[in-house]
Amino acid sequence: QVQLVESGGGLVQAGGSLRLSCAASGRTFSSYDTGWFRQAPGKEREFVAAIRRNGGSTFYANSVKGRYTISSDKTKSTVYLQMNSLKPEDTAVYYCAADQVRAWFDRAYEYRYWGQGTQVTVSS
DSSP states (O other): OOEEEEEOOEEEETTOOEEEEEEEESTTGGGSEEEEEEEOTTSOOEEEEEEOTTSOOEEEOTTTTTTEEEEEEGGGTEEEEEEOSOOGGGOEEEEEEEEOOSSOTTOGGGOOEEOOOEEEEEEO
C-alpha cells in the first residue's frame, strides 16, 4: 500500500514556474513507477510525465516536453515535477500516481495509487 500527497500547486502568471511534490509513504515506494496526470475542468484526465522506479527513464507528453522535468529523490520518497514556461492551458488539477507499470506509462489504468491532487492555475 502506498499513500501519495501532492503539494506545490498555486496561482502563477504565464511564463512562470512551479514545482510540484509528491510525497509517498510506505516502505515499498522505491519499487513503484510514478506518473503525473492532470485534469482540466470539463476535460478528461491526461498524462503529463512519468519516471521509472529506478529513476533511469522518464517520459513526457508532447505538450509539456522541454518545459517540464520529472525527478525523484528516493531518500525522501518524493517525486517532483518542475514546470517552467507555464501557459494558461496548463491550468488543471495535477495528480500523482504510482504502481508497477506493466506496459504503458501514459495510461491512467496502469496506476492503482493516486494522490488527492493539487490545483495549478496559470493566468494570462
